Amino acid sequence: MNRYDHKEIEPKWQKKWEKEKVFEASDTSTKPKFYALIEFPFPSGQGMHNGHLRSNTAMDIICRKRRAEGYNVLYPIGWDAFGLPTENYAIKTGKQPSVVTKENTDTFRRQLKSAGFSFDWSREIDTTDPAYYKWTQWIFLQFFKQNLAYKKKMSINWCPKDKIGLANEEVVNGLCERCGTPVEKRDKEQWMLAITKYADRLSRDLDTVDYLENIKTQQRNWIGRSEGSEFKFKVEGAGEIKVFTTRADTIFGVTYVVLAPEHPLVDKFIQQIVNAGEVEAYVKKAKAKTEIDRTTEGKEKTGVELKGVKAINPVNGERVSVWVADYVLGGYGTGAVMAVPAHDERDFAFAHKYNLPIKEVIKGEKKNPKKTEYFLEDGILINSGKFDGMKSEEARQKITTDFGEAKVTYKLKDWIFSRQRYWGEPIPLVYCENCAQKGNGWIAVPEADLPVTLPEVKNYQPTNTGESPLSNIKEWVNTKCPACGGPAKRETDTMPNWAGSSWYYLRYVDPKNSKEFASQKLLKKWTPVDWYNGGMEHTTLHLLYSRFWHKFLFDLGLVPTSEPYSKRTAHGLILAADGEKMSKSRGNVVNPDEFITTYGADALRLYEMFMGPFDQPVSWNDDGIVGTFRFLERVWRLQEKVVSEKFVDKIKNIAGKKEKNTPKIETLLHRTIAKVTNDIEDMHFNTAISAMMILTNEFEKLDSIEIEWYKILIQLLAPFAPHIAEELWTVLKNKGFVHQSAWPKSDSTKMENKQIVMIVQVNGKVRSQFEANVGISENEAKNKAISDTNAKKYIDGKQIKRVIFVPNKLINIVVGE
């Protein structure tokens, strides 16, 4: 027997797998399909990260098990390669982003292969490949044709450092998600995708998928569906103000109405506003505020009354004052609220500050709140005319039917889809002045002319004016209008990096198709994705965006299901040893390469799975990996103890011992099969590994082990540590590859011990234990317990009040004085 040498074994098997194409999914197999997906990596310059390794390994384990269970498994890989880091690196080094991407993907590919993942490399895709982004552009055009992509001048989130506009989802606490710079407001024309049109379905259909509950909750909160009512407050002399409220029952308590600074009516009213100058100054200041200013200024509310403007409460005709205040958000509901200071915390604070009247209209069912406080709960209506005495719930409905209409609003906003940078998919539209005069200036590039490829440029530097660097390339920008043939200009904005990842799982099923993004036949065969694992950080970004795209494609009849992913799980982050996030700037990033060199991919894979619960964050610890490495060495050395035809003499010598050990070890073996099988499904990889360690430890204690037992251990280990398993499988003279062998089945009849240990408790405290046969009766157990030397001390002289008997486990004698 040789020493366990991972450096020899691992490359050897990786080559064989590749050569024999053993992990390539079959488009024609009649086996049941299993489509497993991991988030395809962004090929950054730092190379593969331990986080990738952990989540890829987890899905790799599941896939290898599925294959052994007889599934036709699709486990694809590709590159989400558009994005700012590459572009910034290109600017710094003067290299083409495409060249940088090539270099980085080469590194990543080598690293992923060295970890032994069972990806189907024949389906590798790259979002920056024109053959791929042709279809990203094509899908965009479908949005455009359905009027779900539209250009809008709006106040956007502008990152002054990255010089790029950001989607709402990319702004975190008023800071740029990527670089942490405070985000500014800028007015700019942007392409938008109307994700809000799908808000209701995106929220509702969460009921139909198997996602982790916290993922569903986060998405629901992000979409923020809210049922309420809309009322119109007439304004004397100039139209009406629409307000949205979830508390129609409090409408008799309205003492003023507030408009957001962005509200268009502010401008419209300006003629009749007595203090117009003051109002305009306030609005200007409020609009200029950055997100971070709004949050740091906290809850201190400011506002200005629109003097000379009065609104009329539709339920009682009361004339109330109208204010503009930035505590009302322009982007939510109608951008205006009816203020009920007696029953809303914010309105109360505002009314208090500006001395506005407070009118109580809801009485608590238990006790009256103090006059100086607001009362938020439901109760009984008072001071509400004919609705007095009604309960809040009922009043909401009645008042809405009588005076307003029921309405649903969402927190979700349309997706800002333009980026003013180079390294992204060009938006395949041209602007034609000529056509614009006939009503529509934006013309789709004909499908036959796709892809609109990125031109090579010398300078990727973003411009301070907020124009894309592409706008400097005149020969690219100037083109012919596909509609009228006249001179036209290309759109120079590019798509956000979320575009290519919104549909990549569809391309995997048919990656080389040049006629369609994927054929209907293969989409029917493979989709939906059966199991998608990824990071929680993508819950409100990528995961939501791709569900939206999928539903859109479904509506066009282009994909067979309304949801892309049947099941979604999430991994915990790997933190650095100091418990902080791993990051280049902190200098605490752990590079998997050195561990693969020293201990091998198998030991590293095992360790990353063994570190802790998969869904929990774990801190990296350099020392731990020796534990799993030693475990593999021990498994390797068990070869010596294997009994086979080769060691006939040995069998004779140890025959007696073997007999004695067999029942006990078989019990453990079958329990281990069951445990590993279940734990993989539940993603409890750490306890599965521990179970295999226990089995190995027990094997070591024996003088010999049956070849069948060893074989099963190797099969169980194979998904986790595929290389060593493959090698040992061959040593055992098995044919084929270990993962092509059938997954071991546990035999429940062999899982029960004949002998068990009974725990003896007195008054719930453990006092003793004894061995007994399975199925020992309560009486027998009781007799044994009360005659037990140690237990006796606590029982003698006392009255036995009760006996609790848990079969095959425990007997508890309850005694009293």
Next chain:
RNA sequence: GCCGGGAUGGCGGAAUGGCAGACGCAAUAGACUCAAAAUCUAUCGAUCGCAAGGUCAUGAGGGUUCAAGUCCCUCUCCCGGCACCA
């Protein structure tokens, strides 16, 4: 503020209401060795005891139960998400 998740030895962690600390790391002692590494054996929550055995112990405090890390109530701290959403 609201919504999730969590707190267990020196460390990572395990435990369908039924022996708390499985498994692994680190540590200590011993064997092997000229020596070291590797490996093997033993010990390894605290505390009292020669021992048998006892007591305490799962963030804090209460409760339910024959029995609580696990269920209920109150609180503290940590992590993640949302946050003036009317």
